[in-house]
Amino acid sequence: MEVKKGDNLKVHYIGTLEDGTEFDNSYKRGEPLQFEVGSGQLIKGFDEGVLGMKQGDKKTINIPAAEAYGEHNPEAIQVTEKSVFPEDFVYEIGARVSGTNMFGQPISAVITEINDDSVLLDFNHQLAGKDLVFAIELVEIN
Secondary structure (H helix, E strand, C coil): CECCCCCEEEEEEEEEECCCCEEEEHHHHCCCEEEECCCCCCCHHHHHHCCCCECCCEEEEEECHHHCCCCCCHHHEEEEEHHHCCCCCCCCCCCEEEEECCCCCEEEEEEEEECCCEEEEECCCCCCCCCEEEEEEEEEEC
């Protein structure tokens, strides 16, 4: 039975950058990833990359940034006043901060610059602009 849209899968995977740097590994967590193919739960390239696989198959897929987390968007880098942070907040370059947007949805950013009254926040996903490689093992098709 080959994977098609609508199938529920369990897969193990190792996600790396093109230079071999590992950024995620389901084997280390001890549980395979479960998802419905074509439901939009995963990045497009991963979702499409499992189509046609059979239970027990292993394959490596290369996903360009555009089919992963998108290209790095310079408009997602914004100046934010320090007044929106708690008074005791410790500012550090590279620190990840989180909060909610005006619609109450969770947001996350990285501090890239610290000024007297403001910080520069990068709201891009940490893997934006990066091509990804996934070694996938199809554990189960439901």
